[in-house]
Amino acid sequence: KQEVTQIPAALSVPEGENLVLNCSFTDSAIYNLQWFRQDPGKGLTSLLLIQSSQREQTSGRLNASLDKSSGRSTLYIAASQPGDSATYLCAVSLEGFQKLVFGTGTRLLVSP
Amino acid sequence: EPEVTQTPSHQVTQMGQEVILRCVPISNHLYFYWYRQILGQKVEFLVSFYNNEISEKSEIFDDQFSVERPDGSNFTLKIRSTKLEDSAMYFCASSELWGRNTIYFGEGSWLTVV
Numbered sequence: 001k002q003e004v005t006q007i008p009a010a011l012s013v014p015e016g017e018n019l020v021l022n023c024s025f026t027d028s029a030i031y032n033l034q035w036f037r038q039d040p041g042k043g044l045t046s047l048l049l050i051q052s053s054q055r056e057q058t059s060g061r062l063n064a065s066l067d068k069s070s071g072r073s074t075l076y077i078a079a080s081q082p083g084d085s086a087t088y089l090c091a092v093s094l095e096g097f098q099k100l101v102f103g104t105g106t107r108l109l110v111s112p
Numbered sequence: 113e114p115e116v117t118q119t120p121s122h123q124v125t126q127m128g129q130e131v132i133l134r135c136v137p138i139s140n141h142l143y144f145y146w147y148r149q150i151l152g153q154k155v156e157f158l159v160s161f162y163n164n165e166i167s168e169k170s171e172i173f174d175d176q177f178s179v180e181r182p183d184g185s186n187f188t189l190k191i192r193s194t195k196l197e198d199s200a201m202y203f204c205a206s207s208e209l210w211g212r213n214t215i216y217f218g219e220g221s222w223l224t225v226v
Contacts, residue, residue, distance in 0.1 A: 034214065034215065036217070041222075042219060042220070043116075043203060043217045043218050043219040043220050044155070044203065044205075044217040045217075046214045046215065046216060046217070049213075049214045089155065091155070097168060098143065098145075098160040098162075098167060098168045098210050099145075099157035099160065099168060099170065100147075100155075100157060100215065101157070102154050102155040102156070103154070104154060105154075
């Protein structure tokens with residue numbers, strides 16, 4: 001059974017810092033991995049999608065990497081801003097299945 | 113940018129009542145999903161729907177639940193005889209295809225069963 005874990009569970013940083021969020025998964029037979037942002041009481045906003053054949057994806061200040069063999073992904077946020085404060089979720093889709101398996105999330109607070 | 117819309121945003125219902133949650137997926141998408149998130153817990157997959165039938169479902173999605181695409185735009189989740197433990201945020205999602213495409217989520221419907 002696929003388990004997805006995210007470390008740290010919570011992170012508090014001052015504005016301007018670069019930071020790394022970690023995601024690990026137990027079954028490397030994934031189809032892709034997706035990073036989401038969730039604001040309190042809100043839906044999930046897709047940030048980046050990495051196919052299993054890719055090593056990384058970039059969008060603006062965000063960069064996500066994938067090491068499928070070791071079961072890890074990282075989300076790098078450059079020059080963090082207070083508006084980045086949210087919970088960040090990673091989710092993997094498994095080969096042969098349509099569902100996403102979500103991680104536990106990292107709650108990020110960026111203070112001015 | 114196209115988005116997935118859900119109604120209602122919040123519903124309170126008495127235990128044992130039936131609830132229908134509605135969703136309008138993105139118009140050119142072919143795959144539709146329901147997920148739920150119990151307060152403080154992970155987002156969990158319930159069901160996926162393609163070509164007018166369920167293509168995959170989780171252990172959570174038992175006979176109490178059903179999904180339907182009654183017309184060309186709406187996608188509904190029906191929960192029969194609600195229980196207290198059904199209280200959760202229910203997210204509808206859609207994707208153009210499966211696997212290679214981003215899955216887009218709606219804002220969610222918060223269901224409270226009392």
